[in-house]
Amino acid sequence: MEKDKVITANDLTKSFGDFVAVDHISFEVEKGTIFGFLGANGAGKTTVMRMLCGLSLPTSGTATVAGFDIYKQTEMIKKSIGYMSQKFSLYEDLTVSENIRFYAGIYGLTDEKIREKTTSLLKQLDLEGEEKTMVKSLPLGWKQKLAFSIAIVHDPAIVFLDEPTGGVDPVARREFWSMIYDASERGITVFVTTHYMDEAEYCDQVSIMVDGRIDAQDSPGNLMKNYGVHSMDEVFLQLARKATRTAE
Numbered sequence: 001m002e003k004d005k006v007i008t009a010n011d012l013t014k015s016f017g018d019f020v021a022v023d024h025i026s027f028e029v030e031k032g033t034i035f036g037f038l039g040a041n042g043a044g045k046t047t048v049m050r051m052l053c054g055l056s057l058p059t060s061g062t063a064t065v066a067g068f069d070i071y072k073q074t075e076m077i078k079k080s081i082g083y084m085s086q087k088f089s090l091y092e093d094l095t096v097s098e099n100i101r102f103y104a105g106i107y108g109l110t111d112e113k114i115r116e117k118t119t120s121l122l123k124q125l126d127l128e129g130e131e132k133t134m135v136k137s138l139p140l141g142w143k144q145k146l147a148f149s150i151a152i153v154h155d156p157a158i159v160f161l162d163e164p165t166g167g168v169d170p171v172a173r174r175e176f177w178s179m180i181y182d183a184s185e186r187g188i189t190v191f192v193t194t195h196y197m198d199e200a201e202y203c204d205q206v207s208i209m210v211d212g213r214i215d216a217q218d219s220p221g222n223l224m225k226n227y228g229v230h231s232m233d234e235v236f237l238q239l240a241r242k243a244t245r246t247a248e
């Protein structure tokens, strides 16, 4: 693996028939950073994420994730990453601790490690005493935090978060981001898509997709400086205005 680059993509392309959803994109992500992946609906973010997670093969181009090739080493990639989608995958009819046990078991943690992790997660999430609570009765913000904790229960090199904070209030989003910072401090690289521009400002690096291409990539501070504006919202609006693609 190129030193400290946990993701490298070169000319990555994905077509569905004649439609080029992701159009020759190239970028790199450094270890331990929080990398924000922005774009309007339909820009191609989820398609990129699915290729990087080894869930969908590119049409052309190359990429490595945690040093593994996205064409040939998808099983190794799946072991090295965590993934949390918009409709995260907690089992609503299982309790909090059953969900932790279930996913930690899939990730191959030993019983002892699962017990340790369960105790520390419940403490970290302020869910002590709620281990037997059915997940369906938790507020959405707590479900999101639990889903994130579970996505990194096996200490992956990278965690992919696809719009992880949709539908909750700013306080819950703040709390969620504090967990993202903790993970990043532990050396976990965070690749996150979001529609919230305040969240884009929390990222170390931001990449903005427009119609399948990456139109800008830099730190939020540099992007705002280069576009002569004072918020990521304004940067995003300037770029998104050019988009011709509309969402489904």
Ligand SMILES: Nc1ncnc2c1ncn2[C@@H]1O[C@H](COP(=O)(O)OP(=O)(O)OP(=O)(O)O)[C@@H](O)[C@H]1O
Residues within 6 Å of the ligand: 016, 021, 039, 040, 041, 042, 043, 044, 045, 046, 047, 048, 245, 246, 247, 248
């Ligand atoms: N399996 C598929 N077959 C055909 N077209 C697809 C397929 N998957 C995605 N697309 C198209 O590719 C484009 C990019 O979709 P994608 O879901 O990656 O966008 P996105 O940036 O993640 O958008 P959103 O923010 O709405 O999730 C869209 O126009 C979408 O309709």
